[in-house]
Amino acid sequence: MNTPSRALIWAVYRTSPFWTYVGQHLGYDEVTVLTARRGDGDRWLTDDFYAAYRQFRATGATASALLTEAEITDVIARCRVLRWKPRAQATAMALAMAEAAEKVLVDVRPEVLIGFPIDSYVSDVLSRRARVHGVPHFEMTASPLPGMTMLIHRGRLITRRTPPTRDQIEAGVRDIADPSFTPAYVQGQAPFTRGRFLRTLGYFRLRALVFRIMGFLARDPLNQHYLDAQPDLGHKARWRDMRIVDMVQADWESLLAAFPKERRVLFGLQLFPEAAIDYWLDNLALLQHEDMLVEIARRLTGAGYQIVVKDHPLQFGFRQAELLERLKAFPNVVVVPYDVSGNALLARCGLSVTATGTLGLQAGLLGNISITGEAYYASDEDFVILREWDDLDRVVELIEQRGPFNLHDRQARIIETLLRGSFPADILSFRGFDAGNPNPAAAELGRELGRHIATVGPRGEYWHREHLPPGGGRGPGSPLNWVPLA
Numbered sequence: 370m371n372t373p374s375r376a377l378i379w380a381v382y383r384t385s386p387f388w389t390y391v392g393q394h395l396g397y398d399e400v401t402v403l404t405a406r407r408g409d410g411d412r413w414l415t416d417d418f419y420a421a422y423r424q425f426r427a428t429g430a431t432a433s434a435l436l437t438e439a440e441i442t443d444v445i446a447r448c449r450v451l452r453w454k455p456r457a458q459a460t461a462m463a464l465a466m467a468e469a470a471e472k473v474l475v476d477v478r479p480e481v482l483i484g485f486p487i488d489s490y491v492s493d494v495l496s497r498r499a500r501v502h503g504v505p506h507f508e509m510t511a512s513p514l515p516g517m518t519m520l521i522h523r524g525r526l527i528t529r530r531t532p533p534t535r536d537q538i539e540a541g542v543r544d545i546a547d548p549s550f551t552p553a554y555v556q557g558q559a560p561f562t563r564g565r566f567l568r569t570l571g572y573f574r575l576r577a578l579v580f581r582i583m584g585f586l587a588r589d590p591l592n593q594h595y596l597d598a599q600p601d602l603g604h605k606a607r608w609r610d611m612r613i614v615d616m617v618q619a620d621w622e623s624l625l626a627a628f629p630k631e632r633r634v635l636f637g638l639q640l641f642p643e644a645a646i647d648y649w650l651d652n653l654a655l656l657q658h659e660d661m662l663v664e665i666a667r668r669l670t671g672a673g674y675q676i677v678v679k680d681h682p683l684q685f686g687f688r689q690a691e692l693l694e695r696l697k698a699f700p701n702v703v704v705v706p707y708d709v710s711g712n713a714l715l716a717r718c719g720l721s722v723t724a725t726g727t728l729g730l731q732a733g734l735l736g737n738i739s740i741t742g743e744a745y746y747a748s749d750e751d752f753v754i755l756r757e758w759d760d761l762d763r764v765v766e767l768i769e770q771r772g773p774f775n776l777h778d779r780q781a782r783i784i785e786t787l788l789r790g791s792f793p794a795d796i797l798s799f800r801g802f803d804a805g806n807p808n809p810a811a812a813e814l815g816r817e818l819g820r821h822i823a824t825v826g827p828r829g830e831y832w833h834r835e836h837l838p839p840g841g842g843r844g845p846g847s848p849l850n851w852v853p854l855a
Contacts (some may be wrong), residue, residue, distance in 0.1 A: 374480055375480050376483055377474075378484055379403050379404075381494060386802060387811060389402050393812075401477050407589070411425065418818070419591075425465055429767070432464075435468065441846070444463045445459045447647040451463065466495070470495040474502050475693075480504065490593070493848065501854055504712075512545065513727060514784075516539055518795070520822070520825070521745050525837070530833065531827060533785060577598040606689055609690070617705060618705065628701070630718065634677065637723045637729070641684065641692075654758040655724070674720070711728050715728065722740045723740075739751075739753065740767075741754055742772065756843075793817060795814060796809035
């Protein structure tokens with residue numbers, strides 16, 4: 370008798386109706402939607418988490434049979450909430466989540482784990498335990514290619530073996546290399562003023578208070594969603610950060626004119642904290658993202674380069690001013706206004722620095738020298754990839770080693786890789802999803818997702834087994850160092 374095919378879906382806050390509907394169209398015999406809120410989805414981690422948490426807090430445990438001390442250190446360092454909590458509390462939370470995740474995995478016995486990209490210790494620990502059980506994790510996100518969706522795992526693009534056709538590659542080059550290209554998830558922005566900064570910060574301070582009360586009333590004060598909103602986390606903006614409005618330079622164009630394009634370096638700042646940085650970069654040292662940017666700026670300005678700082682528009686009202694102050698302490702650093710587009714700056718700068726952001730991809734496609742971390746689009750042939758902190762000492766050397774290349778060939782290589790990992794579906798169908806009147810695009814997404822996983826999953830090419838062997842991480846607690854159950 371054939372074993373039923375089972376899928377476990379991890380649904381973050383307020384997405385379980387969407388995932389339930391998608392799951393109905395995946396083509397699996399059994400689909401379980403898992404959440405972190407009581408009464409939400411088919412199962413929730415909450416009660417098992419708190420039972421284990423109380424036990425680990427009482428005993429002061431520093432490790433368990435499910436997570437080693439090194440793994441706990443790695444989990445805490447990557448989570449934007451746990452890294453600001455006392456070590457004993459953060460350890461107990463990580464250990465408790467491992468116990469709760471383990472119980473679900475043993476009970477459900479899924480073939481695959483599906484969800485949006487890892488963005489907290491909750492999904493990180495669930496993913497780690499799934500891999501130990503031989504359950505591959507497929508993280509669904511928007512593809513840079515228009516109208517397409519892709520699957521990744523910890524920043525690595527999950528690709529098909531079959532290459533796209535030459536016509537498909539050429540069409541992709543035309544779409545994404547267009548100077549007017551903007552990712553589908555980037556929206557228009559309101560004016561960037563002091564008033565808007567204060568309104569944004571004030572709204573989220575009030576929201577944090579409401580969430581604290583909600584957590585208390587729900588008997589769920591340690592819920593990641595509620596904790597993530599609290600202003601006591603060390604990365605949160607403060608009232609005094611409103612001075613960031615005055616740090617942009619209105620005369621930025623004349624300042625750029627003092628340097629040739631090939632000496633201008635675009636620092637396209639990402640959201641911070643950014644899950645793509647926390648969970649895509651294997652080396653924990655590089656998670657100190659702001660320190661990394663400052664060290665790169667120190668070396669590049671010392672070598673005669675100009676740094677052009679472009680903050681992410683969605684970061685307005687959330688960025689602490691210290692990063693810009695540290696960067697502006699170096700000579701030849703220009704902070705451009707928020708309403709200047711990234712595309713305009715990519716056209717004016719010959720180099721780009723970003724850890725994992727889409728600007729790094731766009732820079733590479735335009736022929737610029739693109740310095741990135743371990744992002745899904747980056748290859749050593751077409752990008753300067755920083756994998757270790759020591760690479761920062763060599764960044765000028767790595768730049769100057771780049772030789773001539775054929776731009777069209779580079780674009781074709783990048784697009785081919787993206788096409789191998791993308792499939793036609795509207796991931797944005799989750800926005801405003803109404804279970805009473807479901808978006809038909811969500812059903813089609815489910816069908817296409819199911820077909821794609823059938824190709825790259827355990828019953829097909831099994832990408833995880835081929836590309837993520839046990840023991841592949843750089844540090845003792847790396848999630849890539851998983852060891853399968855005996």
